Amino acid sequence: MIEAHNLTKTYGAKTAVNDVSFTVRPGAVTGFLGPNGAGKSTTMRMIVGLDRPTAGWVTVNGRLYREHTSPLSEVGALLDAKAVHAGRSAENHLLALAATHGIPQSRVKEMIELTGLQSVARKRVGGFSLGMGQRLGIAAALLGDPQTLLLDEPINGLDPEGIRWVRALVRNLAAEGRAVLLSSHLMSEMALTADHLIVLGKGRVIADAPIAEIIGGATQSGVRVRSPQASVLATALTAPGITVTHVEHDLLTVSGLTAGAIGDVAARDGIALHELTPVTASLEEAYLQLTNDDVEYRTGAPVMDLEVSR
Structure with missing residues (x-):
């Protein structure tokens, strides 16, 4: 379990993390989201003692990270897949970590097999692809069989099979x-992976709730309606506060009315319906709505008329 209490971190005049409190509970995958610059990486570094909080504190399994006599057995962390001596082999990197905690060599072999690194275990890490480096980082995080895990962008650089493997792995661990x-x-x-979400924006917690609750709280896109009499139905639905958009000749998107209300109008006017589907917000839409006012690095509109020299 991770418990953060009023965590604050400043760098000069810059406040990277501002009075952040949350709990990461056993038995669940907690997603940690936020725009670039929101304070996610700084918070994760404070959890494992790489950054010292300016104010507040954070415990792992009831203690500050530095108080654990065998930290690899308490918390496994993948914060930077490149933070490995490039001249070492994957196997030697894991053996060195194991030696610091009295972890048997058999556990190193198990982690190499679990992460699919058997064929490259004795090759130098400096020649690894990003995806292979991520697998090695996950192996290191799991080496001590910890009860708590911090994984920062673990699927970055992985192929579809690797992404699916990480998803199944973290779900099984939880x-x-x-x-x-x-x-x-x-x-x-x-x-597909998280049970609960913590969302940061400009260093503050702006959401801390089950993923279904966060998605459910987002503005819905409306109702998808398919009918051979779509134009007639669109006219029947015209009213203040209702928006009807023609998507195809027989397909409408309606906002401002529930699916039940649309069905009642169609039944009243004898209009056939072939589809009546509420369109709920996706996690991406919910996330963008939550963080709309908290994006620190906002890009401009794409330029579409660039000349390409040949």
């Missing part, structure tokens, strides 16, 4: 009763 804090910018993957 099912075993471990606490998992997972950071990712891939909303579609987070929607």
Whole structure:
């Protein structure tokens, strides 16, 4: 379990993390989201003692990280897949970590097999691809069989098979009763993996709730309506506060009315319906609505008329 209490971190005049409190509970995957510059990485670094809070504190399994006599056995962290001596082999990197905690060599072999690194275990890490480096980072995080895990962008650089493997891995770890804090910018993957979300914006917690609650609280896109009499139905639905958009000749998107109300209008006027589907917000839409006012680095509109020299 991770418990953060009023965490604050400043760098001169810059406040990277501002009075952040949250709990990452066992038995669940907690997604950690936020725009670039929101304070996610700084918070994760404070959890494992790499940055000292300006104010507040954070404990892992009831203690400050530095108070654990065997930290690898308490919390496994993947914060930077490149933070490995490039001249070492993957196997030697894991053996060195194991030696610091009295972890048997058999556990190193298990982690190499679990992460699919058997064929490159004795190759130098400096020649690894990003995806292979991520697998090694996950192996290191799991080496001490910890009850708490911090994984910062673990699927970055992985192929589809690797992404699916990480998803299943973290779900299984949570099912075993471990606490998992997972950071990712891939909303579609987070929607499939996380049970709970903590969202930061400009250093503050702007959401801390189950993922279904966050998605359910977002503005819905409307109702998808398919009918061979779409134009007639569109006219029947015309009223203040209702927006009807023609998507195809027989397909409408209606906002401002529930699916039931649309069905009642169609039944009243004898209009056939072939589809009546509420369109709920995706996690990406919910996230963008939440963080709309908290994006620190906002890009401009894309320029579409660039000349390309040949």
